[in-house]
Amino acid sequence: MIRSLWSGATGMIAQQTNLDVISNNLANVNTSGYKKMRADFEDLLYQIDREPGAPVEPDSMLPTGIQVGLGTRVVGTNRLMGPGNIQITSNPLDIAIEGDGFFQVTMPDGTIAYTRDGSWKIDADGQIVTSNGYLLEPEIVIPEDAMEVIISPTGVVSVRLPNQVALDEIGQIELARFVNPAGLMAIGKNLFLETEASGEPILNNPGEEGMGTLLQGALEMANVQVVEEMVNMIIAQRAYEANSKTIQTADELLRIANNLRR
Amino acid sequence: MYRGIYTGASAMLVQEKALDVVANNLANAESAGFRGRINVNKSFPQLLVSRMESAQDAPGLSPSVTPLGDAALNVVLSETAMATRRGPIQVTDNPLDVAIDGEGFFAVQDTAGNTFYTRAGHFSKNAAGELVNADGMLVLGDGGPIALGDAISCFIDDRGQVVADGDVIAQLQIVAFERPTYLRQVGRSLLTATPQAGLPQPTGAVRLVRGALERANVNVVEEMTAMIEVNRAYEMAARSVTIQDEMTGRLISTFSRVG
Numbered sequence: 283m284i285r286s287l288w289s290g291a292t293g294m295i296a297q298q299t300n301l302d303v304i305s306n307n308l309a310n311v312n313t314s315g316y317k318k319m320r321a322d323f324e325d326l327l328y329q330i331d332r333e334p335g336a337p338v339e340p341d342s343m344l345p346t347g348i349q350v351g352l353g354t355r356v357v358g359t360n361r362l363m364g365p366g367n368i369q370i371t372s373n374p375l376d377i378a379i380e381g382d383g384f385f386q387v388t389m390p391d392g393t394i395a396y397t398r399d400g401s402w403k404i405d406a407d408g409q410i411v412t413s414n415g416y417l418l419e420p421e422i423v424i425p426e427d428a429m430e431v432i433i434s435p436t437g438v439v440s441v442r443l444p445n446q447v448a449l450d451e452i453g454q455i456e457l458a459r460f461v462n463p464a465g466l467m468a469i470g471k472n473l474f475l476e477t478e479a480s481g482e483p484i485l486n487n488p489g490e491e492g493m494g495t496l497l498q499g500a501l502e503m504a505n506v507q508v509v510e511e512m513v514n515m516i517i518a519q520r521a522y523e524a525n526s527k528t529i530q531t532a533d534e535l536l537r538i539a540n541n542l543r544r
Numbered sequence: 545m546y547r548g549i550y551t552g553a554s555a556m557l558v559q560e561k562a563l564d565v566v567a568n569n570l571a572n573a574e575s576a577g578f579r580g581r582i583n584v585n586k587s588f589p590q591l592l593v594s595r596m597e598s599a600q601d602a603p604g605l606s607p608s609v610t611p612l613g614d615a616a617l618n619v620v621l622s623e624t625a626m627a628t629r630r631g632p633i634q635v636t637d638n639p640l641d642v643a644i645d646g647e648g649f650f651a652v653q654d655t656a657g658n659t660f661y662t663r664a665g666h667f668s669k670n671a672a673g674e675l676v677n678a679d680g681m682l683v684l685g686d687g688g689p690i691a692l693g694d695a696i697s698c699f700i701d702d703r704g705q706v707v708a709d710g711d712v713i714a715q716l717q718i719v720a721f722e723r724p725t726y727l728r729q730v731g732r733s734l735l736t737a738t739p740q741a742g743l744p745q746p747t748g749a750v751r752l753v754r755g756a757l758e759r760a761n762v763n764v765v766e767e768m769t770a771m772i773e774v775n776r777a778y779e780m781a782a783r784s785v786t787i788q789d790e791m792t793g794r795l796i797s798t799f800s801r802v803g
Binding site: 284285286287289290292293296297300320322323324325326327328330331347348349350351352353354357358360362364382459461462464465478479480481484491492517518520521524525527528531532534535538539541542543 | 556559560561563564565566567568569570571572573574575576578581623624636637638664666668669670671672673678679693694696697728729730731732733764767768771774775778779782785786789
């Protein structure tokens, strides 16, 4: 059968994936700490019908041969780790990271996950947890009678206790950084897991070696640009349409061929 | 049988292949750095069509041959050439995305040590801190693979210098070929050198666009027009086959009545 039929199909499939990625970006436009993704495409194999340089006549050769490509595919969905906008919320347990680091979170099974979402809560035991109730690592417990929680740019957590002038230091927030943060695996709930592609986490206090400093009372929003996604969506739709036209044309050719013998 | 039937059929086959090429171009209209291909059709060598003179007209002589004129019996797809015009540049703001504004190709290397050339500049760091392309192949600099390590801020500047934490650690290898249309496309946005393309030469002053990607150099309007053209040419060639088939049918039925 005609190769173009399948080439067109690969194009449509690739654009579907593209649209999936775009729609997930748009769906998470208000998710704090969300990092947008981008689908990257590349061409598939080429069928070499005639080698370039094949002899045609004794003293002449084909300059470029006949190479027919077989379509496209998605090579990867690249996560773009650029910073999102910082929104001031004035909530003392909202913390934005100004830099490359990630907060560490202990999952119920004990594995450590990483997140940029700094909307922390306090559970019944006074522990600092994510919106899903997962513990911040290293654990920090806020005393019951604390009147105020103060988090310094370098991650020192202190509280003000009643009838006391000085602040009480109760813990230190530690951040993790990766050589290749785009290689982290997203598991939903704003969490990422370490993979072989991301490399081992490099741990340090905020403010050290590119970890970024903390900003209390603020949240990092998603780094999704709605206009950009909308434009990408239009392009994806048109590319999808063009590929469907290819299939239509291939179908038309086959119909004509079938009608040769009446 | 009639020569024309084969001519018509060969034209149909050529148009099918032409559609294959157009389909691949359209499918890759969103592949960064993709180079489209162009069909080049040629007619078969012209043949001299001749007529046999009856020997009766000139008794004593063997039948002579009188030329009638030229005819091309076939059309063939002789080449698909790589389009070398530049694709549009899209700003992505990804610090390791880079587009070449001008001639030239990035050099990348697979694990077996084979070198490929590409215009797709979506690079990133792997876990070992090396600069790699979207497929994980090592991007080559002047001194081989480029190690960024755990540098905090990395980017590639307008001249192809790789900067990690403020220090220039490498210069991207950007090469040009004497005849780039002769490069072989091997998929995955990669090209390999061929003897016809010449040896890769380092380019002199090259200008890169930082934080941007070169899109495919496919013009959708042109490809759509080509597709319509293919459709109609195929239809016409099919029509010529049908008509000649009908003529042959009429010929056979006429002769059968004589008998």
